[in-house]
Amino acid sequence: MSFITQIIIQLPILLIALTVHEFSHGYVAFLLGDDTAKRAGRLTLNPISHIDPFGLIMLFIARIGWAKPVPINPYNFRNYKKDTALTAAAGPAANFILAILLSIIFNLIKKMNPEIMHYASSLTQFWLGMLIYAILINLALGLFNLIPIPPMDGSKILGGFLSDEAYYKYTARERQGAQLLMIILAISFVFRLNIIGSIIMPPLNFFLKLLTGITL
Numbered sequence: 001m002s003f004i005t006q007i008i009i010q011l012p013i014l015l016i017a018l019t020v021h022e023f024s025h026g027y028v029a030f031l032l033g034d035d036t037a038k039r040a041g042r043l044t045l046n047p048i049s050h051i052d053p054f055g056l057i058m059l060f061i062a063r064i065g066w067a068k069p070v071p072i073n074p075y076n077f078r079n080y081k082k083d084t085a086l087t088a089a090a091g092p093a094a095n096f097i098l099a100i101l102l103s104i105i106f107n108l109i110k111k112m113n114p115e116i117m118h119y120a121s122s123l124t125q126f127w128l129g130m131l132i133y134a135i136l137i138n139l140a141l142g143l144f145n146l147i148p149i150p151p152m153d154g155s156k157i158l159g160g161f162l163s164d165e166a167y168y169k170y171t172a173r174e175r176q177g178a179q180l181l182m183i184i185l186a187i188s189f190v191f192r193l194n195i196i197g198s199i200i201m202p203p204l205n206f207f208l209k210l211l212t213g214i215t216l
Helices: 001-032 052-063 080-112 123-145 153-159 165-173 176-189 197-213
Strands: none
Touching: 001 052, 001 123, 052 080, 052 165, 080 123, 080 176, 080 197, 123 197, 176 197
8 A cells, every 4th residue: 555545544534533632622621611722713623623734744654643732721720630630631531432432333343244354345344444443543542642741641640640749840841741752753763663652552452452352
């Protein structure tokens, strides 16, 4: 499969996964009292509003990417730490829920025809492959964002369990955390290493097998 064909096939799935992730952040923040995302026009399922061109390109080049972060003002929350953690958790949770729903469809298809993975037509095999890819991407995106390095969602979720003093010290390191992630991505690209992949691959394989019976 050529690179261009791969992009055409995978792009819609990637956009949906990223859009659902960012929309969920904004929607939960809105429910908790922060309308910043809504006022910024980000409380939408329109992928164009959430695309970060560089992050999208990196998905295809380095297999790790991102969307444009939804703006959140935690000072609008009733409980700064708790509501920030809930808002951060909403993105990965949405991806996991989407992966579960897609896996239900996948398993229903397999149950109706147990031999479909081996003897289906080329077109059916293609759509099954797309379904598996969509499950995989949503799991990977959810797990990637749970890495507890600021400014990742995982750091904000972890912050909800810290003392106030530890929380502010931890979250104050967002800039250093972002720089660390960029260094990791650069090293991975230059030396053809999959550093992030090696971290998320074990849980990714576990959940992929649990949901579909398939491993990478």
